[in-house]
Amino acid sequence: MAKIHPTQHSTQHHGKAATPRHDYLPAAGRDAFLPFYDRLTALLGAGELHRTLLDQAGLADGQRVLEIGCGTGNLALRAKRSRPGIELVGSDPDPLALARAERKAHGLDGIRFERGYAQRLDHPDASFDRVLSALMFHHLDEDIQAAAAAEVRRVLRPGGSLHLVDFSGSAHGLHGRLAGRMMKSGHFAAASGGAGDSLARVLGAAGLHCTVVASRRHPLLGQVTYYRAVRDDAESMRVADASAPMPD
Incomplete structure (x- = not known):
């Protein structure tokens, strides 16, 4: 979850070590908040978002699945427990969050x-059947979103799909109050109200066929949208046609 403006890993202030700084946004916003992250996201309803996203993804035993921006591993672990026969990789730049995810996954193959x-x-290219992402893309500026979308297409097998849920704007009143606070704290890219309609455009420009599956208003998180983006399987069809026997 890269920040818009990369920063040095750490700083010094008046001879004392200052708060560590990163070229990514830590899972909990700040390293010191990480012990409270799982409890907070549970209270905010992340479990419901994850369940809906996995229902959409249609995971099946034998598939290879990648989650980008996995944080402390909650979505990845839910996916693995719901489909024990998948092979799952969770990726995130935050080593502290990853350490927590690894502890929670202890004993799972x-x-x-x-x-x-x-x-x-x-x-490698074409190495995953599914890619998952939950509330991560809004952390990225547009250039990095475009690069990430291109990477997702590259690692997806032809016919494979990205399943993504993200903020799609902040609403007024009670709805979206937290989303508005998160924009002020740097959880959203500059001059953006979340991923919004631009996300479908970014995914499409990367060569993914993107559709909006659902858009819902969450009482605390505001408007969230679920996307499905499929890698065009024309490539695999061309390979199949080339290998098919010629008619007599």
């Missing part, structure tokens, strides 16, 4: 967590 950035995935 077929799931691992790695440090990585969505805009430069360390995986």
